[in-house]
Amino acid sequence: MATASSDRIVSLDLIRGIAVMGIFSVNIVAFAMIQAAYLSPPAYGGWHGADGLVWALNMLLVDGKFRTLFSMLFGASMLLVIERAERSGQNGWTVHWRRMAVLLAIGAAHATLIWHGDILTLYATTGFVAYFFRRMPVQRLAGLGLSLSLFNLLLFGAIAATLVHQDLAAHGPHPDAETLRNWNANAGSFFPTAKAIAQDKAIYGGSWLAIVAHEASSVAQIITNNLVLLPDTLGLMLLGMAGYKSGFLTGEWSDDRYRRVAAWGIALGLAGFGALVAADFATRFYVPLVLGGFMAAMVPFRLVMAFGYAALIVLLFRRPSALRARFAAVGRAAFTNYIGTSLVTTPIFYGWGLGLYGKLGRAEAWLLVPLVWALMLLWSKPWLDRFTYGPLEWLWRSLARGKLQPMRRKPDAPAAAAA
Incomplete structure (x- = not known):
C-alpha cells in the first residue's frame, strides 16, 4: 500500500495515525488526575457509573493495544x-x-518542561539498541520480539506474586514493621493516602516553574522506568521490523489473510481483556491483580489484538478516500500530534492554566478526547498539503541532519500528498 509518487507507505501512516489518536484516549487520565488513577479507578475519581464505564471501555478496546501498535x-x-x-x-x-x-x-525537554508522561525518551533509548537487530530475518525478529514480551510477562508476573505475598504477610498474624511498611508503600502506589493526593494536586495545581522543578527532580525515576520498560518496548520494535519485512504492516498480504488476523486477533483480545475487566470489578481492584493482570497476564492478548487492529486498518483503507487521507496525515505528523496533545491539554488541567487538575471525573475529562481527535484530523492534512513535514517532524529532521530542511512543498507535490 505505497504511493509511488510520494514514496510513502500509506499503511504505516494510517496505523501510526490511528495509534497516536488511541493513545490519547487513555493518556487523558494522566493529564487530568493523579498517576495512580491510570490503572486503578478507585485511587481517584471512583469506578461507578460513567467513570467506571469509560475505564472499562478504554481497558477493553484501547489501553495497551495502541501503545503496542505505536511501538x-x-x-x-x-x-x-x-x-x-x-x-x-x-x-x-x-x-x-x-x-x-x-x-x-526533545523527549527529555517534553518530560521536564511540559508533561511527565513522555514516551519519547524510552523510544530513543530503545531505538539505539534496536539498530543492532535490523539485519535479522523475519522469523528471528519475530521470535526474539516474542521472547522479550515473554520476559516482560514473567517480570511483572513475579512482581505481582511478590505483592500477593506481601499482602498475605501484612494481613496475617503478627506482621512485623518492615512487612507492613513494604505492603503499605506498594499498595499506596494504587491507593494513595489523602496526604499523597493533596501533595500531588498541590504540585500540578501550582506554577509552571514549580512543576518543572518537580519533574527535574524525578529524572532518576524516569531513567528507572525506562530501563524496566526497555525489554518490552524493544520486543515490540522488533515485531514491528518483522511486520515491515514480512509485508504485513505495508499492506502486501492478501485480504483473506488480513481478515483471519483481524477476526482472531480482536476476538481473542476482547476475551482476555473482558475477563480482566470483570475480575478487576469483582475484586474491587485488588492491587496485585491490577498490576499483574494488565502488565503480565494481558501481554499475549494485547499483542494479538494489536495485530488484529493493524489488519483491520489495512482492510478498511485499501482504497483511497478522503477519510484515509485524513488519518494518514495524522500519522505523517504523529510526532507533532503526540507532543501537541500535551500542548493542548496541560494548559487546561495544570495550575498555570485553567487549573482543572483533579477537579473532573474520568468521564468528564474524556469528553476532551473527541475534540482533540477532531483537531488532529482537521489540521494535519491541510498542513501537509502545503508543507513537506509536520512542524516537529521538520525540527527533528533538521536537527538530526545539522541543517534546515526545505519546508514548503513544491508546486507539483500536492497531488502526491493527496495520494
Missing part, C-alpha cells in the same frame, strides 16, 4: 529510514544515532 510502527519506520539512508550511500548508523539523539533531547 511496532516506530520499529518499522526506523528500519525504513535506515534502509533508505544506506541505499542512498549514507552511513546507516550515523543517520540513526543522530535521529535517536535528537529524539532523546
